[in-house]
Each structure stands twice: as structure tokens, then as C-alpha cells.
Amino acid sequence: KVLVDSRSGGPKVNPDIRKGEAKVVDTVDIEDIGKKGVFCRCWRSAKFPYCDGSHNKFNDCAGDNTGPLIITKKDE
Numbered sequence: 156k157v158l159v160d161s162r163s164g165g166p167k168v169n170p171d172i173r174k175g176e177a178k179v180v181d182t183v184d185i186e187d188i189g190k191k192g193v194f195c196r197c198w199r200s201a202k203f204p205y206c207d208g209s210h211n212k213f214n215d216c217a218g219d220n221t222g223p224l225i226i227t228k229k230d231e
């Protein structure tokens with residue numbers, strides 16, 4: 156595994172989401188998710204923190220395999 160010191164201008168995981176914030180943190184109330192929540196892990200979604208399918212284009216361009224975190228709620 157190769158670690159890159161981003162202070163030297165190396166690649167970043169987050170290309171442009173809310174760069175004015177010191178740390179991008181999102182809180183989602185589990186009661187608001189409903190039966191299924193789909194969350195972005197590629198950092199390319201226009202609806203971040205939710206997935207909008209942008210990972211497909213990113214994977215095609217970068218030769219990567221990123222995908223969302225899907226949270227489902229079991230029927231009670």
C-alpha cells in the first residue's frame with residue numbers, strides 16, 4: 156500500500172466537495188433513511204453524501220472499482 160503525503164500536492168480522495176470545510180462530516184438520522192439509503196464512497200456525487208451513480212463514470216475513467224454503501228432496513 157502506497158501512502159501519499161497530500162501536503163506535497165499529491166492526489167486527494169476528495170476532488171471538490173465542500174473544500175471550504177476543515178473536515179467533511181455528514182449526519183443522517185436513521186429514521187430519515189426509510190427502507191434504503193445509498194451513500195457515496197467515491198467522492199464524485201453531485202448529491203454527496205448520497206450516491207448519484209457518478210461512481211460508474213469515475214470507475215471507467217480511473218480504472219477503479221468504487222461503489223456506494225447501501226444501508227437497508229429489515230421489515231419489522
Ligand code: FES
Pocket residue numbers: 194195196197198199200205206207208209210211221222223224
Ligand atoms: Fe459515489 Fe456512487 S456516486 S459511490
